[in-house]
Amino acid sequence: MSERWGHTPGHELPCSKQPSMRLAVRVEQVSLFFFVTAIAFTAFVMGESQAMKTVWIDDMLGMVPPVAVLIAARLRRRRATDAYRYGYHRAVTIAFLVAAVALLGFGVYLLGESLYTLIRAERPTIGTATVFGRDLWLGWLMLAALAWSAVPTVILGRIKLRLAEDLHDKALYTDALMNKADWMTGAAGVLGVMGIGLGYWWADAAAACAIAIDITHDGGRNLIAAFGDLMDRRPRDVACRCDDPVPERLAAELAALPWVRRASVRLREHGHVLIGEVYVVPVDEAEPLRRIEQVGEVARALDWRLTDLTVQLVPALTREDDDRGCED
Known part of the structure; x- marks a missing residue:
C-alpha cells in the first residue's frame, strides 16, 4: 500500500524560516544597489589598469546571482498548476545553475585576460587629473572605487553564507562565493594599482591571475553540483562537499x-x-x-x-x- 504525503506545494518554508527568507531577499536587493553604484564608479576611474577593468567586469557579472536568487524567490512561492504539478521548487536549482555559470565564466575571463596581459608584457599607466587646481594621481580615485566595490561584499557575503546554510539555498551560497570573488578581486586591484604606482607593471595582472584560479575552481565545482541536482543525484550539503545525512x-x-x-x-x-x-x-x-x-x-x-x-x-x-x- 502506498500514499503520498506532503505539505501544500509552494509553501515549503516553515514559519521559523520565513524571517531568514525575507532577510535574504533584502540582502540581495542591497547587493544590487552596491553593484550598480560600483559599476558606475569603477567605469569613471578605471583608466588603463587591467585589475580595474577586471573589477568592472566582475561587478557586472556579480549582478547575475542576486537577480537569479530574487527571481527564484518569487517563483518558488507559486502554487502548483496543471502544467507544473510539482510546483516551482526547481526555480531555486535553476538559480543555482545560473549563479554557478556566472562564477565560472568570470573566473575563466579573469584568468584569460590576466595571462594575456602578462604574455604581452603590457605596461599600464595611471595618469593625473586636475581637481580644484591641483594635480591628483588617479590611483587614489581607483583605490577609493576598489574599496567601495570590495568592502560591502565582505559584509554581505558573510550574511549570505549564514542565510544559505539556514535555508539550504545553494543559489544563495554560490552568490556568497561570488561576493568572495568580488572582494578578492578588489584586493588584487589594490595590489595592482599600488604596484603600477611603484613601477611594478606585472603586479597588476599577476595578482588578478592568482585569484582567477581560485574563482574558476569554485565555479567549476558548483557547476558540477548544479548539474547533479538537476539529474536527481542524492542530496548534498549546501556547500556541495559531502552527502546530506x-x-x-x-x-x-x-x-x-x-x-x-x-x-x-x-x-x-x-x-x-x-x-x-x-x-x-x-x-x-x-x-x-x-x-x-x-x-x-x-x-x-x-x-x-x-x-x-x-x-x-x-x-x-x-x-x-x-x-x-x-x-x-
Missing part, C-alpha cells in the same frame, strides 16, 4: 519504530526541499493508513525540508533499496 537518519528513525522490520529511503533535491520515496516493511498488516501517517510525522519532526514523500508499505525490499535501508 538526512536519508540515512530518516531510515534509522523509521527502523526504530516497533512495527517496522526494515525501512529504505530514496531522496532527491527539489530546490530548497527534499522529495522522494520511503519503503517500509512492516511486521504485520495492521493499521496501514495510521502507519503511513506516522511515517509522515517522523519525517516532519526530523527535517523541515522533507515536504513531499511517497510512502509505500511493501512485503520486502529490493536489492537496490536494501542497500540504502536500515533494519530494526
